[in-house]
Amino acid sequence: MGVVEISSFSALCSAKLNGARPPICSFDGSQRRVVAMASTVDVQHLSEANQKLTGDSFIRPHLRKLSPYQPILPFEVLSTRLGRKPEDIIKLDANENPYGPPPEVFEALGSMKFPYIYPDPESRRLRAALAVDSGLEADYILAGCGADELIDLIMRCVLDPGDKILDCPPTFTMYEFDAAVNGAHVVKVPRKPDFSLNVELIADAVEKENPKCIFLTSPNNPDGSIIGDEDLIKILKLPVLVVLDEAYIEFSGIESRMKWVKKYENLIVLRTFSKRAALAGLRVGYGAFPLSIIEYLWRAKQPYNVSVAAEVAACAALQNPTYLEDVKDALVRERERLFKLLMGVPFLNPYPSHSNFILCEVTSGMDAKMLKEDLAKMGVMIRHYNNKEMKGYVRVSVGKPEHTDVLMDGLSRISQ
Numbered sequence: 524m525g526v527v528e529i530s531s532f533s534a535l536c537s538a539k540l541n542g543a544r545p546p547i548c549s550f551d552g553s554q555r556r557v558v559a560m561a562s563t564v565d566v567q568h569l570s571e572a573n574q575k576l577t578g579d580s581f582i583r584p585h586l587r588k589l590s591p592y593q594p595i596l597p598f599e600v601l602s603t604r605l606g607r608k609p610e611d612i613i614k615l616d617a618n619e620n621p622y623g624p625p626p627e628v629f630e631a632l633g634s635m636k637f638p639y640i641y642p643d644p645e646s647r648r649l650r651a652a653l654a655v656d657s658g659l660e661a662d663y664i665l666a667g668c669g670a671d672e673l674i675d676l677i678m679r680c681v682l683d684p685g686d687k688i689l690d691c692p693p694t695f696t697m698y699e700f701d702a703a704v705n706g707a708h709v710v711k712v713p714r715k716p717d718f719s720l721n722v723e724l725i726a727d728a729v730e731k732e733n734p735k736c737i738f739l740t741s742p743n744n745p746d747g748s749i750i751g752d753e754d755l756i757k758i759l760k761l762p763v764l765v766v767l768d769e770a771y772i773e774f775s776g777i778e779s780r781m782k783w784v785k786k787y788e789n790l791i792v793l794r795t796f797s798k799r800a801a802l803a804g805l806r807v808g809y810g811a812f813p814l815s816i817i818e819y820l821w822r823a824k825q826p827y828n829v830s831v832a833a834e835v836a837a838c839a840a841l842q843n844p845t846y847l848e849d850v851k852d853a854l855v856r857e858r859e860r861l862f863k864l865l866m867g868v869p870f871l872n873p874y875p876s877h878s879n880f881i882l883c884e885v886t887s888g889m890d891a892k893m894l895k896e897d898l899a900k901m902g903v904m905i906r907h908y909n910n911k912e913m914k915g916y917v918r919v920s921v922g923k924p925e926h927t928d929v930l931m932d933g934l935s936r937i938s939q
């Protein structure tokens with residue numbers, strides 16, 4: 524198969540093709556792109572072959588092995604299932620920000636002037652605002668449809684099928700998922716029992732396995748631990764591209780490492796509007812990249828990856844830094860209160876967190892999955908993990924004080 528660029532469509536479509544099937548012609552703007560199938564199989568043969576084909580035979584082999592995606596239940600579906608109005612569900616299972624975005628966001632979305640025009644492929648307004656917010660020039664910044672999109676985009680730019688990535692579980696599962704979609708192998712260097720990184724084993728694995736990139740998360744999801752400068756610098760000295768995911772950095776009290784991309788050619792830092800600015804539903808993330816890397820992401824990204832609404836909302840959120848700061852402070856205060864309360868629950872062992880969630884080991888013979896299900900029946904959603912390593916844990920997102928009160932009430936009813 525090949526792509527031939529031609530300027531005269533009719534000339535090609537009337538050309539003699541020596542018995543081969545005619546090309547499938549598709550239109551792409553003013554130039555015509557013709558996908559010419561280099562096949563000389565005769566029609567009868569082809570239809571016999573077609574009868575044996577099933578749809579999945581067209582799918583790339585590595586994707587056929589992919590486990591089916593487990594979608595989360597949309598809020599409305601959840602509400603029907605639980606027999607409760609969405610407002611009566613306490614959603615502490617996805618680290619969303621229950622305060623919502625600043626009022627400027629609703630105003631800006633309501634008065635959007637050009638929703639019928641394609642968005643700016645370079646998200647210039649947003650990147651300029653982010654430069655002011657982060658202190659890093661816009662040239663180093665690229666925005667995406669959530670940090671999720673950027674994780675996939677980085678992999679598409681960096682990985683050949685069969686390449687390896689290094690992952691440090693337990694951590695955000697999208698790294699493993701996107702690696703599988705991109706045909707890469709995942710080398711795992713599990714975290715220590717306190718969830719800190721095992722830097723020595725990471726160095727060994729880089730030497731022996733030669734991964735292209737490593738995904739690090741600070742604060743880490745699900746436990747909320749952070750990576751100190753010393754460990755990060757040791758890892759940055761290894762011959763591997765370091766993708767540092769700072770989705771929750773605002774709750775940690777430590778400064779973002781976005782500016783480090785000017786110093787380290789092998790560092791990418793990812794951030795998001797989903798948590799701090801409560802825009803999870805609008806899908807806006809961004810990354811800081813060395814200039815030698817960012818130019819390739821510009822070439823490979825979808826042109827309109829950040830919608831007009833997403834850019835408008837993100838810019839409006841940045842116009843009210845006081846609101847963002849106040850909401851962050853309220854969540855951090857509530858995290859501390861929630862942590863103390865969880866410490867008092869006889870069957871939970873909470874881990875100190877630098878983020879907007881708290882991981883708890885479920886102890887004293889209590890089943891973590893049942894705990895999640897019992898709370899769900901009371902309208903309180905928390906996160907439970909299906910995998911072997913984490914099945915005895917639950918993660919609770921930090922909500923408003925009244926959410927903590929309902930959660931604690933539910934937990935005390937369960938313990939009776």
Ligand SMILES: Cc1ncc(COP(=O)(O)O)c(C=O)c1O
Pocket residue numbers: 617618668669670671672695740744768770794795796797803806807808
């Ligand atoms: C560590 C981490 N990175 C990235 C994301 C996704 O961010 P976004 O909503 O911007 O795609 C999440 C979402 O929960 C996360 O936990």
